Amino acid sequence: VWTQQCYPVSRSGGDVDLAAVAAYRYDNDLYGAGIAKSGMFYSFKIPSGELFLASKVGPWSELGGGQFSFAISQEHLIGIAHITGALGIYANQLADDEFYCGGSIHAIDLKTGKQLYQIANPWSLTGNECITQTWGDSGIEISNYTDYTFINSGKCLKGDGEDLSDVNVYKYDISSIRDVNVTIDVSSKSTFFATVTISGNLLFIPSATGDIFIHNVITGEPIHILRCDYQQIIFNQYNRRGIRAGVTVIEDRVIYYCGDSSNPFLPNGVVHSWQLPPDLV
Numbered sequence: 641v642w643t644q645q646c647y648p649v650s651r652s653g654g655d656v657d658l659a660a661v662a663a664y665r666y667d668n669d670l671y672g673a674g675i676a677k678s679g680m681f682y683s684f685k686i687p688s689g690e691l692f693l694a695s696k697v698g699p700w701s702e703l704g705g706g707q708f709s710f711a712i713s714q715e716h717l718i719g720i721a722h723i724t725g726a727l728g729i730y731a732n733q734l735a736d737d738e739f740y741c742g743g744s745i746h747a748i749d750l751k752t753g754k755q756l757y758q759i760a761n762p763w764s765l766t767g768n769e770c771i772t773q774t775w776g777d778s779g780i781e782i783s784n785y786t787d788y789t790f791i792n793s794g795k796c797l798k799g800d801g802e803d804l805s806d807v808n809v810y811k812y813d814i815s816s817i818r819d820v821n822v823t824i825d826v827s828s829k830s831t832f833f834a835t836v837t838i839s840g841n842l843l844f845i846p847s848a849t850g851d852i853f854i855h856n857v858i859t860g861e862p863i864h865i866l867r868c869d870y871q872q873i874i875f876n877q878y879n880r881r882g883i884r885a886g887v888t889v890i891e892d893r894v895i896y897y898c899g900d901s902s903n904p905f906l907p908n909g910v911v912h913s914w915q916l917p918p919d920l921v
Contacts, residue, residue: 658682660710664750666717673750675706675721679787681748681801683719693753695801697746698723699732699787709835709886713857718756719748720843720857725761725831731771731782734758735807741770741782743832745845747860753799755807757860762811763823763830763849812853812862821870823849823880829902839889842920846887850880852896854920866914868898873905881906892916 661674663686671692673683679698684691698705698721709722723732725743732740735758742764747756765773771783823829826849834846843857850868855861868881882900889895892915899909 659707660722662710662712662719664712664714664717664719666751671750673712673719674710675723677705677707679705679723681706681719681721681746681753683750683753683799691796691798693748693750693799693801694796695748695753695755695799696797697721697748697755697801698744699730708833711836711838712750713838716858717750718857719750720836720838721746721748722832722836724833725764730775730785734760734809735804736809738766738809739770741765741773741827742830743847745832745836745843745855747857748801753801754803755801757807758809759845759853759855759860759862760809760811761830761832761847761849762814762853763826763847763851765827765830808860810855810860810862812851812855812865814865821878821880823882824877824903829882833884835886837887837889842889844887844889844894846883846885846896848882848884848900848902850882850898852883852887863920866894866896866912868912869910871906873903879903879906881909889916892921 658674658676663672670686671683672686675681678700681695681697683693705723707724711720723744732744740760742761745759749756772781775782829848831848833848837844838857841857843855845853852866854864870878870880873879881898882902884900885897887896894914897909897911
């Protein structure tokens with residue numbers, strides 16, 4: 641059905657798997673929605689497979705634009721599409737017309753396909769500092785990078801996904817921590833690998849920088865930040881474990897795992913349990 645409604649897979653370009661999928665109900669009908677590695681968002685009717693919504697929300701990358709996470713708030717009929725921001729630094733122009741070299745979150749109205757808000761990783765390089773980075777070992781600035789999935793990756797559009805009017809871009813304010821105990825190579829780790837979690841009105845977004853950004857899932861506004869410990873790794877060098885696993889929320893308790901393979905001197909991960917403040921429960 642996808643092949644019939646969009647472009648044939650043979651013309652789709654590189655790696656367009658619909659890797660992260662979730663289900664929801666709308667008007668008593670069942671739908672399957674997800675984000676593809678090409679950065680495309682799709683919603684299909686189940687069981688017919690009829691295309692309901694489709695839009696391009698982010699760029700393709702070496703590791704896949706939307707590879708690891710698509711979460712749904714059934715209560716609010718909001719889908720949270722997750723653009724990794726890796727591998728390789730690449731630029732993603734968000735609704736504020738700014739370029740970001742890092743992961744991003746896109747909230748989608750599951751009834752219309754319109755984006756409601758976007759969230760950028762606050763550690764991302766932005767503007768000229770972003771687009772003048774070079775791609776791999778080629779020495780070519782990423783401003784010259786062409787995302788062919790815009791052209792041939794089944795960009796069949798349906799719904800209001802291309803309408804970015806009134807879409808706010810949010811970032812957690814890191815001004816007070818930008819120069820204090822900073823993760824090594826923090827801008828290169830400003831990616832979203834771990835799955836996002838929705839609990840009530842809260843959206844938990846783990847980052848490879850070792851942070852969990854907590855936002856309001858309805859409005860997108862930032863609320864709080866959790867951080868992995870800043871520890872000595874060798875001699876007088878310190879670093880912070882990244883986060884590659886998701887967050888589990890049970891009532892007022894948040895459980896998360898700090899640990900990745902980026903630092904051999906911090907080989908063992910740590911599980912943390914944090915109690916939500918009463919005003920967030």
